[in-house]
Amino acid sequence: MPPTSDDPDKARRFREAALPHLDDVYTLARYLLRDASDAEDAVQECYLRALKHFDSYRGPAMKPWLFAILRNVCNAEYARRAHRPSALEDTPGAAEQTPIWQESEASPETEVLRSRDAGAIRKLIEALAEPFKETFVLREINNLSYREIAETVGAPIGTVMSRLARARALLRAAWTAEEEQAK
Amino acid sequence: MTCDEARILLHALLDNELDAGHAREVEAHIAGCPGCAAELAAQREMQRVLADTNLRYTAPASLRARIEASLPEPQRQPSRRSVLRGFAMGSAVSALAATGIVAIVLRQDDQQRILSEVVSAHLRSLQAGHLTDVISTDQHTVKPWFNGKLDVAPPVIDLTAQGFTLVGGRLDYIDARAIGAVVYKRRQHVINLFVSQTSSTEHRPPKTQTMQGFNCRRWGERGLNFWAVSDIGADELAEFVDKFETAMKANVEG
Numbered sequence: 402m403p404p405t406s407d408d409p410d411k412a413r414r415f416r417e418a419a420l421p422h423l424d425d426v427y428t429l430a431r432y433l434l435r436d437a438s439d440a441e442d443a444v445q446e447c448y449l450r451a452l453k454h455f456d457s458y459r460g461p462a463m464k465p466w467l468f469a470i471l472r473n474v475c476n477a478e479y480a481r482r483a484h485r486p487s488a489l490e491d492t493p494g495a496a497e498q499t500p501i502w503q504e505s506e507a508s509p510e511t512e513v514l515r516s517r518d519a520g521a522i523r524k525l526i527e528a529l530a531e532p533f534k535e536t537f538v539l540r541e542i543n544n545l546s547y548r549e550i551a552e553t554v555g556a557p558i559g560t561v562m563s564r565l566a567r568a569r570a571l572l573r574a575a576w577t578a579e580e581e582q583a584k
Numbered sequence: 585m586t587c588d589e590a591r592i593l594l595h596a597l598l599d600n601e602l603d604a605g606h607a608r609e610v611e612a613h614i615a616g617c618p619g620c621a622a623e624l625a626a627q628r629e630m631q632r633v634l635a636d637t638n639l640r641y642t643a644p645a646s647l648r649a650r651i652e653a654s655l656p657e658p659q660r661q662p663s664r665r666s667v668l669r670g671f672a673m674g675s676a677v678s679a680l681a682a683t684g685i686v687a688i689v690l691r692q693d694d695q696q697r698i699l700s701e702v703v704s705a706h707l708r709s710l711q712a713g714h715l716t717d718v719i720s721t722d723q724h725t726v727k728p729w730f731n732g733k734l735d736v737a738p739p740v741i742d743l744t745a746q747g748f749t750l751v752g753g754r755l756d757y758i759d760a761r762a763i764g765a766v767v768y769k770r771r772q773h774v775i776n777l778f779v780s781q782t783s784s785t786e787h788r789p790p791k792t793q794t795m796q797g798f799n800c801r802r803w804g805e806r807g808l809n810f811w812a813v814s815d816i817g818a819d820e821l822a823e824f825v826d827k828f829e830t831a832m833k834a835n836v837e838g
Contacts, residue, residue, distance in 0.1 A: 569627055
């Protein structure tokens with residue numbers, strides 16, 4: 402058989418293994434990059450790289466593997482931004498104005514029960530400093546175990562635990578500070 | 585335990601990441617420390633609010649489409665060139681498939697292809713709502729459920745006492761045939777045990793292969809082919825197969 406014939410099969414296996422995690426990968430990219438269109442570019446680049454290395458992929462689980470690739474892409478993006486610092490600051494509201502990712506808003510009744518709506522909490526999380534934000538999102542939103550987080554970010558589990566504790570303490574402090582202001 | 589340690593470990597307690605011994609230590613500290621107890625309560629409350637809030641983003645359809653388009657795919661809208669190539673290759677393959685000759689052509693790749701199908705079926709089962717058609721930890725519920733749906737009902741054996749919890753059963757398709765999948769859990773890990781009928785009654789010893797990060801252990805026994813697939817380690821999967829085989833032998837002889 403010609404060597405090209407296994408490409409569609411590889412693509413099919415890759416599609417079945419990697420595409421179910423697209424929302425997870427995009428979610429992490431949104432929190433890390435704080436910008437909808439940068440996140441889209443990063444996720445696309447992540448999937449291209451993942452496909453390229455899919456033959457040599459032997460684990461860990463697919464989701465942490467994709468996250469680890471996305472982190473590398475995002476680090477390159479951070480470096481790019483560092484050279485062009487004005488790129489982000491010029492359009493602070495752009496991400497929020499992009500309607501395409503907007504979830505259905507919580508109904509007024511449930512908003513009374515919650516101290517913050519999703520948009521406000523997302524902003525608080527986005528504002529967390531690295532590496533605390535990354536650890537927090539991987540655990541609380543992407544539902545990774547401590548071991549998987551450790552594999553994804555390449556740090557010992559003890560480091561993951563202290564970062565997570567710090568992230569939650571920072572988030573709660575920011576949260577209560579906002580509530581004080583609102584009074 | 586100091587408060588500094590407890591302030592870190594209480595998060596692991598909240599996340600169910602502590603073993604029983606450490607959990608008891610943290611709980612003991614918190615029971616005697618109002619400050620840490622208040623912190624745990626506050627963090628638990630925050631976690632509850634966060635869990636009730638949708639903090640996830642949904643990837644735009646345009647992004648999904650862009651990624652899909654970057655993957656080579658035979659079914660995609662054919663360009664003029666790929667139509668020509670399709671005549672050269674695709675139609676030849678489908679003509680072969682129609683005559684059944686493709687089975688012979690592909691025979692040597694069969695095992696690899698079926699392994700890939702088994703892993704794909706395992707992956708599909710992990711998507712929300714796809715794991716089980718019948719949910720039960722009782723083998724006497726799962727076993728009759730398969731009857732009438734398949735030519736041969738797979739052996740359903742409860743291995744909860746051996747550390748592998750039976751969670752249910754499912755119909756799946758491997759090699760274009762309906763086959764039974766019996767679903768087990770080890771901690772949070774899913775094990776799919778696929779069972780299909782085979783004409784060969786000889787015993788084929790278990791063999792482990794790895795694909796896409798999943799371990800697959802396959803063997804043959806009494807006219808049945810088995811594939812156990814999971815992301816647990818190869819040693820644990822071998823343990824599962826051993827326990828299953830032992831229990832099945834006991835069932836047959838007992």
